[in-house]
Structures are given as C-alpha cells and as structure tokens.
Amino acid sequence: MKITPKPIVKDDTIETVVLNRRMVGDKMEKTKYKSDIEIAQESTMKPIFEIASKLGLSEDDLELYGKYKAKLSSDALKKIATKQSGKVILVTAINPTAAGEGKSTVTVGLGDAFNRIGKKAMIAMREPSLGPTMGIKGGATGGGYAQVLPMEDINLHFTGDLHAITTANNALAAFIDNHLQQGNELQIDQRRIVWKRALDLNDRALRKVIIGLGGPAQGVPREDGFDITVASEIMAVLCLSTDLQDLKNRLARMVVAYNYQKQPVTVGDLKVEGALTLLLKDAVKPNLVQTIEGTPALIHGGPFANIAHGCNSAIATLTASKLADYVVTEAGFGADLGAEKFLHIKTRSAGFKPEAVVIVATIRALKMHGGMLKTELVNENVQALMAGFTNLKKHIETVQSFGLPAVVAINKFVTDSDAEVKALLDWCSEQNISVALTEVWEKGGEGGIPLAEKVIEAIENQDNKFAPLYDLSDSIADKVRTIVQKVYGGKDVEFSSKAKKQLKDFDSYGWSHLPVCMAKTQYSLSDDPSKLGRPTDFTITIREFKPSIGAGFIVALTGDVMTMPGLPKKPAALNMNVDEKGNAVGLF
C-alpha cells in the first residue's frame, strides 16, 4: 500500500489571510485601535515582588530577571509542594483558522476576569519561540488588553529557557558526533542517528544538511538536520518533568541513535545526562510575570503541538495550582490535538485533574467550517455559521466524553454581526451548552467576567468524572484507534508497513505502555486540512512513528511535519528596531 504523506505544518512563507481582529465593518481601520505593543508599553507594571507577595511568596522565593520577571527558586517550589491544589481550567478551541482563534488572549482575559470577581487566580502559559517572532508578525503573549507583560522580553530572550534548551540539545549532538570521532565504543550506526541539532529560528536551509566534511580531523561525515528548538525532545522533556531529578531521569532515557544491532542508544549510555541537567537547572524553574491587570502568570516551556504535546510545563501548572484557587492554562491548536494531549499525556504524567474545559470559538472560524471562503468571512452569513456549528459540537462532545464540563467562549470580533451572535447563542441554548461572549481583547478582564461566571457555574453544578479514553496498557495501535474514533470521529486507522514494523520493534524495546502523541493537521478533525466542519467516515493513516522516550510518548505521524519553519519573503524582522532609549520597536 502506497501512502502519500499529507502536509501538517506548512512552511510559514505560505501567504495566509490574517483576519485582523481590529477590522471594523468591512474596512481595515488599523488606526482605530492601538497595536499590541503600544498597549503593552503604555501599561504600568508592578514590581514582580509585589505580584509574588499577593501569592504569599517572599522576595527570597524569587530569582529576579530585571524588575518584572522572576524565576521561582527551588526552595520556593519545595515549600509550596504540600499545599492544597486549586482548580485547573483548560482553554482549548475548535479547529482553528490559520490566524488562530485567540486562545492565548482568552486565557489571559479569563485569568484577569477571575481576579476581577474576587477569585485568587493565576495563568499558566507557553513561552514563545523566537523563530516565528522574527518571521511572521504575531505574538504569543495574548493581545489587546489581555496580554502578559513585559511582552517584548517574553517574545525575545525572556529568561533564557529556550537558549538553555538549544544549548543542551546541541551539546548532546556534539557529544554524539564526538563519540563517533573518538572510536565509537557504543557502536552507533551513523545512518541511524535520530538526534537532530536545533536553533530557535526559522531557517529552512538547515533542514537537511551534511556535516563532518573536511577530512578525518573534522568529524565523521553524515546526514543531519536542524529543528526549531520548540521541536526538540528536550523541550517536551522539560515540560513534562515534575522536578530536577525527574528531568535528569527523562534526559537519560532519550533515544539518540540505534547501534549496529539496531538497539536504542540513549543519553544514559553516553553518560551525559548530568551535564545536560546542569545546563537546564535554571530553565526548569517556572517564570513569573503579570498581565496588564496585574494577574500573576507563569510562562514556562512551549513544545510543538504536533510532534509534542503543546502545553506549558507541568511544573508551571502544578506550581500555579499551589499558589492560586483557579489556574487558567491552555494547550496548542484545537481540542482534537491540544486538549486530547493535555488530558491523556500531561495530566497523567503530572498527576492532576482538570475541573473544566473552555472551548474558544470565533464566528469567522465557524463560518469557514460552514463552507465560506476565507476572503469572504467579513460578510454576515448566518447560514454558513449555523452549518459550522457541527465542528464546535464535536469538540464539546469530546470534552464531555472525558467526563469534564465544557464551556464555550465566543471570542467576539468587531466584524461579528448581531444576527450571527444571536444565532450562535440561540443554538447553544437549544443544545443546553454553557456559553459566554468574551470581549477580553478590547476590555481586558471586564470582558471575560461572563465567561468566568459560566466556568465557576460549570465546576460547581456539573459532575466531574474525569477519566482518560484509553488505558496505558492498551496497545499503541489501539490507543491511536481510540483517539481517531472517539476524539476525531473517524471510522478507522490504517498503518503503513513501516509503522507496523516499528510497532513490533517498540514492543521488543518495551515502549508499548507509553501514551500516543498524534501529529495531525490542526485545521481539520481528519488528517486532510481541507475537510472542515465535522467530517465523518474518514480513515486516518499513520505513516510513521517517532518515539520520544524521554518525554514519555510515541508520536504518531499522519503526514510530513515541518519541524523547522522558513522565513517569508519579507520577514517581520525588517520592521524591528530599538529606539534611542533602547526600547523595542516594531516587534508587533
């Protein structure tokens, strides 16, 4: 059987129609609203120790990075570990458009809203990657009046976590090539080295390279490639570790190559897990910042949402849950990917139970699921909107199948017509779906209060019978089948001959007990990005598996995943600068 790989992540040079949330009517009125960076730079931040003190933390619990960023010290993390846990709320979305549905913005705004109604709340979010920042305009720190600050720092080097991961990733690569050079005691098959190098940049020219050229003193020539840092297994490992020792154990388990006997060679075999842990000893501590409204936020870790699980670090989520009564956190892409992985991988690995799931939907994306063209989404079309409800409905059912309450957040845009909003609210009411309009981009926490109230209501009134959809003791193939049928609504799964062969090998290596991490397009419930709405009767094809033994999951690939993006013709970097005071200019 021949399987044609379908692209999952497209090169970000491909032009996308970015649906600007600041469009007014059918015109782009860019001047009417301030840009994210303007709003951010006009905001007054409190010193981070003030934010920390509201959480019961002292200055000694902080390792400051400037006045407005801090890592929580190891001692602080130990001190709070025995506290009672607050309620964790996951923010996810319907299958998104290329522009995203504003999940981060809703996450920030919901946290702010909880605080506005007198609840002690915190936010836990992913940290942005520099590559996309330099490539395509667009932040990862929320937007409008629902942002985390200082947005310039967070979107640039922040506290150096990604640089530490890049360094550890590439130090490991250097240790592997040095092992080949110095006699190859472990009998590593240089054709079967699976560990790639990494940079936190968009750099297509590094996707496929040949290294070690120039003669015997310059290493052993071989094929290699670079991933963007957020695609490094070390990022996933860091984000699933619960403490430094767990981090070291996971690093030691990472498979970097296979030897001539086709047996896995690990970091532990190379004896460098201690050095890698040393390089990551600060990166593993969560970063405390604040929203525009002063809500404390932990921004920590940010793995890919296809070849990894797409959630901020377990340490950040667990820490936030010890410091606040309500923790708002997010997972990448739509509920079929991010929420499924959050619920099957992260909660299981970190040992906690979420209380509710918010599903972000936008009217424009629902209209696309209902058949409208991207270019026409600014026009009112209630019929298309209603046709698109099927996509939202499927995600609600999925969340409920995990035994969790679902609340729909309509992330309102100025282009949404009253008739469209009414149609969506009416439908939710008919279907007995908990729903709230959110206007956090324009109004901050105030615009998220209806959502916060619905979430509290859902937690208090609905039963929480959280349980995963598959058992770890199920076979890898059965785990994939469960996800395809119960989460995607598909008919069945096909495995390529390569994938079947891999499953046999994994069994012999003792890896079959691991959860599955699906790499699939985010645009559709199926593995075909053009099938919008709620496709049925489809079959998902698993082309290949990629073991991430340190992270603790088996990635199931349904197509080619681009793990190193490219730059567009006119990168966002062309507009970037510093002013005479040293402030960032043109970042967003």
Add this chain to the structure above:
Amino acid sequence: MKITPKPIVKDDTIETVVLNRRMVGDKMEKTKYKSDIEIAQESTMKPIFEIASKLGLSEDDLELYGKYKAKLSSDALKKIATKQSGKVILVTAINPTAAGEGKSTVTVGLGDAFNRIGKKAMIAMREPSLGPTMGIKGGATGGGYAQVLPMEDINLHFTGDLHAITTANNALAAFIDNHLQQGNELQIDQRRIVWKRALDLNDRALRKVIIGLGGPAQGVPREDGFDITVASEIMAVLCLSTDLQDLKNRLARMVVAYNYQKQPVTVGDLKVEGALTLLLKDAVKPNLVQTIEGTPALIHGGPFANIAHGCNSAIATLTASKLADYVVTEAGFGADLGAEKFLHIKTRSAGFKPEAVVIVATIRALKMHGGMLKTELVNENVQALMAGFTNLKKHIETVQSFGLPAVVAINKFVTDSDAEVKALLDWCSEQNISVALTEVWEKGGEGGIPLAEKVIEAIENQDNKFAPLYDLSDSIADKVRTIVQKVYGGKDVEFSSKAKKQLKDFDSYGWSHLPVCMAKTQYSLSDDPSKLGRPTDFTITIREFKPSIGAGFIVALTGDVMTMPGLPKKPAALNMNVDEKGNAVGLF
C-alpha cells in the same frame, strides 16, 4: 611562492600537560588544596545591590539576574558617562604555555589588593564560553581565592549575552539564505558568502557542512560552516561598541558576502541591523558581579584573541573607569597579541588611555622559554630560567615602546624554588625592572598587595607617554610590518599572492584606514609555535586577510585558525551534574 600554513590554535583534543598549580614538590598533592568550585561555593556573596551601592549606584540602576548578578541599566550608563575617569591598568603576560600563566587570576587578585590598601578599584574581564567549559576542564573566572562569583553561573549561561550573540549571528545567516531563496535581489554570489553560523559549543563536525539540501523548498544548497560564538564578528562588534547606536552602525557595516560584481554586501544592504540590534539590546549592557573578597567586577564580552582583539567590552572598561579610581582589565594571550591589540585597537576605538601594563610571568613558563621540556618543569633549573628571561625582556620593551610603564608580576607556584625566585628578582633588580611576587591564588587580595603597590608607584613615578606604534593612515601592509618588527622583533613580513590581491581589493573598498588584528600563535613571538624565548631574524608570513568591517579591523592570518574547537576523548561534561539541591557539581 608556496606558503605552508602553520596551525595557530590546535584542536583541543590534543593532550596538553596541564601544570597544576596545586602540585607540591614533585608530587601531585591534589587533596592538599581545595578545588576552585569548592572555594567558590564556600564563599559568602553579598547581594549585588550592596556591591553596587559602594559604587554609588542605586537599585534602580540595576537589572537583576538573581541576587548576585546584575546588568547596569541604560539610564545608569548615561548617568555616569560624564564622570571623571579612573586609571585603567592592563594585565597581560609573556608568551604562555598551553596551561596559561594565570592572567585572569592575577587580574582578580590585583583588583582585590587595590581594595585592601584602601583604593576604590574595579575589575573588567571577559565572559567565558561554554564550549571549552564542556570540553576541557578549566574556568575563566580566576582561580583559588582570586575568583569572581557566582563562578558556576558565569561559566554556564550567565546573563545570556553569548546566547543573544549566537541568536543574532544565526538570525543573520537565516536572513542571508532566505534572501537567496526569495529571488536574490542583491545578487549575492552564493560561493562568496563569508558569514558563517555559530554555536557556543565545541563541535568539530560543524566546521564544514553543506546546507540547503532536499530540493527547491529547502533553500539553496551551498557550503557553510559553524564557528564557536566567541569567534563571531558580532562578539567583536559588541565588545568595541560604545553604545547602542554605535552597535547598530557597526552591525550595519558588517560584510556578509560579495555579489556577482565582487562588491561587498553588508547587513545594512539586507536591512536587518535593527532586528539584530533588538536581539542584542540587553547583551550590550555590562554585567556586575563580585570577587570572593567583594570587589566589584564587570564581566562582559569575550572575543577570540586571534581572529579578534581578545578583550572584554569597551563599555565594561569605560563604565568601570567611571565608577572606580583603579580599573584592572586583561587581554588574551601574551603581550605580543593581547596587549598589542588592546593598545592599537581597543583604546583607539573606545578613546581612553591606559596608565600601566602588568606583565604576568611564571617561573615554569620562563624555564620553558629557556629550553626545558614541559614534563621537567617541576624540577629546579636556574640556568634554564635565566635563559628564558629574554622572552620577558622583549615584552617589557614592547610595553615601554608604547610609552607605558611596565610592571612584572611573578605568579608564584608552589613548585617554584627559592633559588629560582631569587634569580628572577635579582635579574629584574639589575635591569631596573619593576617587579612583584603575587600569591593571589592562595591568599587572595593579600597576596597581590606588593603588586598593587608597584603598580601605583609606576603610575605615579614613571612618565606615561602613551602613543600607538602605527598611524591609521599607514597602509595595511605597513601596519603589519610595524607590528612584526616592533612588537614581535621580527625581520620582515611576506605576503602571499592571495594576501597581496586582497590588499588591492580592500583599497578599492575603502578599508585601508582600519587597524590590523593579527592572528598568530600565542606560544611564540614568531609565527612558529616551537620558537620559544626571543627568536630573531624571523619572517612572518601573512597567508590571507579576513576583513571585520563591523568590528573595524582587518585580520591578518599567519596560519590556519581553528574557529570551532573539538571535544576531547573524555569531555569535562562527563563529570558534570547537579546535586539534590540543584547546585552545580563537577564544573571545575
């Protein structure tokens, strides 16, 4: 004429006999003395704001990185700019052995000694590179009781400066390859791209690579290579910039390639100097730390001492001179390289005048210059020692030829015999050379007081007629000739036909007014590492030039320079770890 390149920097896999300063008699008594990291971790640091307040800085002037590291804010730098400048003292050395002569240790100890005798003193030093740290055991933060703290942090990620430089270097590389991919408007000749990628690691397999493989969507295939980050021109640019605007101007001037008309293509042509400056806006601020004795130290920047100028940043030296009456700073390798570049490149570019030069010598290195084998240096040999004085004498003459007072610091080792020490002191006395024994490794600042007193005496009693040995209006060839004859004591210079051709091109590009940066072996005054002592009648061969137009110098290469080291068979990383509290273990 055929020119055989001579190696300048050897791959650090080559075994060197490290002459441990803790050797006692003819036996290695490793247990008698504590290791550097043990001494460092037993020391009590003061909060960095206390150190800053002694300098007249407030907490608002600092951007804290944890409790014991801080960057000085842009506002603080502006505030102090108009203050009167203190006296800058350069620490350099004779031609070193592979183990180094303890220049950093003497620099730290001398700063401590000034403070002990009631002078307001500061230290300005280079920041270490991670590559050598993970490769060969050995810190770059002083040693024994003359160290800067926190040594683990400084030797690992510190405040992220090197990571920011790595990122800017590789972002630029990605912009270049993206330019090729998107139509190559600037007509860049892909065979003549001179900008390489960089990592702050020892990784020989990346020295020569082919990138852009995999078809039209994956970039334009071409030869490329990686340097270690400290060899990036951006490191040299950052270290010679005097403020953010100067940094941006220098970045814009960097030549990254030549077009099909063989004309230089610059960062300014690519229009990304703003983005690169944005990535470096924090890295350009100097880092404040403290010595074991609480002396304030600015540790900032660390370019290679062969293909670059080998000094900490101009901003750090200038800032220290505004905050203290005495600034002790260092330059890489011996006086023929580091001091020459400090005096011809750094002082000229940054606009300041040094007051005195300390030349560090060790008895073991002088004995090597006198003909002893490395393996026998632990044995007393007054005759060899006296034969080696010629090397020291030449460096004293060089410093004096710049119109500056020279003071010799004998960095005492426990293996030095009384007779050897006496012979050296007697010789200095006969020659009317200012000299002091230093025992800062074992005694900290106390062990450096005699040296501090000699330095003050030299500054107060000797005339300072500082002047460079060549004018910027001299031709590049004449500048090289002046250095060879006046600094190295050589007979003449030969230029390869390639080098001659390059000089013509440089003239047409308008680069002839730039100073020269010599890349030569550090072990000998000549370009032959085996010619120890004071060779005469030698000719230096310039194989090739490498323009660093952003940094503002023309590198003259006398041999192959290794700009990406390799790892040894058993990298230091194998011993590295973290303890259960998260502290660094086995770092040094």
